[in-house]
Amino acid sequence: MANPFRTxxxxxxxxxxxxxxxxxxxRGELKxxxxxxxxxxxxxxxxxxxxxxxxxxxxxxxxxWVS
Numbered sequence: 001m002a003n004p005f006r007t008x009x010x011x012x013x014x015x016x017x018x019x020x021x022x023x024x025x026x027r028g029e030l031k032x033x034x035x036x037x038x039x040x041x042x043x044x045x046x047x048x049x050x051x052x053x054x055x056x057x058x059x060x061x062x063x064x065w066v067s
Contacts, residue, residue, distance in 0.1 A: 025033065
């Protein structure tokens with residue numbers, strides 16, 4: 001049976017090597033990306049809220065006609 005500590009050590013060393021190859025964003029790029037994500041979430045939330053309210057009004061109108 002293989003030594004589990006050896007496989008963990010190999011995995012950790014390969015992980016560190018791959019993370020060193022990655023290109024990490026600068027502070028400015030990270031800030032800009034964060035702002036874009038927050039604005040996109042707000043716009044999507046606003047769109048979802050307006051759509052939900054509109055569909056509720058339409059369904060309410062149809063149900064009031066039936067009642």
